[in-house]
Amino acid sequence: MRSILHVDMNAFFASVEQRANPALRKKAMAVIGSEHRGVILSPSYEARAFGVKTGMTYGEAMRACPKLRLVPADPAKYSHACEELIGIWKDFSPLVELFSIDEAFLDVTGCAELLGDPVQIAIQVKERIWNEKGLTCSIGIGPNKLLAKLGSDMQKPDGLVLISPEDIGEVLEELPVRELCGIGPSLGNALAGMGITTCGQLGRTPINKLESRFGVVGERLRNMGLGIDDEPVNSLETSYEEDACSMGHSMTLTEDCDKVEMIEQHILQLAEKVGRRLRRGSYHGRTVSLTLRYSDFHTFSRQKKLRHAVNHGLDIYTAVREMLRDIPLALPVRLVGVSVSSLEKNFSQIPLFDDDRKRRFIADAMDEINDRYGDFTVTWGTLAERYHHERVISPAWRPGGDRQY
């Protein structure tokens, strides 16, 4: 029987800001995406008491809590705090899987002799985090990742919930399926359409019925309803070795924009960032994508398959610009995203022509300078005046990974 801990840091970004600024402690405050636009990323528990929620616009949040204090996100603080938390978690288990910047699974199976039973280990983890970082977390303990995650969601903040094998049936019988990690609104609605709203019902549904509706996922869904999950805890070291499927960046513009030339500048900046990440990871990609979000939040993407795999910002920019010029903009644009997929690792094509060789040497030289002195120290003249680092932390961020928020 496995023993898995799921550690979920409580209101992580807001709690870090409250640690960093004593004047914010015990106050209704929230971390926001950017100083000008965006949404509430992380409200403190004091703000949540007023009804402030993640995803609210500033206006909605201020109406819910007029004294709310807003703090722009500082990803460097959160990523550093996460790295320190990983250091703590690794003292308890060699198998630590970072689920997101503020959540991790620890496989503590076999640690009992050294550290005590799973509950004792969880208490020690909470104490270390509080004593060393001044932060609280909720921990769920279960025989697998699904139930450990469910446990940590059941008691917040500062919770500790053990779901032991003999309790599984009782815990899951009346639990709404949407409480399970992996069942989102659309899957939840599809299940509801079949008359399945609780985990108990899901677990009793014949596999063939689920498979005929959801395909191969059917068996997995039924297992979820029964609290069965064989997914291993993938250690950080293993996940670093996994090859990326795509790399991309997006930015919310400071103002809605309907000028194609301005949008092209943003695309050049994003293409440069994507190109640098691709080169850092020794990737080339054959498919480039452009994502646009209009001012009414309607979001859509276009993609294009290239004849040759690319990792140079200018190649990415040229392909994306062509796609942009084919789109008649219906509304001003709020967000722009550029990504490259169909990636190939260590793809190598020796440049045959002088121009290509020179371009590669220039890119290598720029990378070397920017590695040493910081991103965009040397860049295109068109970006020199307007480069602005969007302070957004990516879900793909991993400590030591190629993604630097």
Added chain:
Amino acid sequence: MTSEQMFTILETMATELDETVTVAAVFSPGTIRPVWFTRQGRQVRIREVAFTWKTREGSTPILHFSVSDGQGVFELRYNTGTYAWRLAASA
């Protein structure tokens, strides 16, 4: 809420600065603890090092210290390449 109101709300949180400051700090293995710094001819004694974090400027690690003198909160930055301290923000 207008963008002007928003700006006011945010401005009250922190003022970005970039001032060279003299800092007295205790360097011990694995840690640096700033003790006081001078600002505008006045010595500011640090009562609490509330939070520390690290960033990079290119290949140079920059150490950030969020410190409090009991009245205000300041962000000190230490450049490990140039050994220079800067006062980066106050709130």
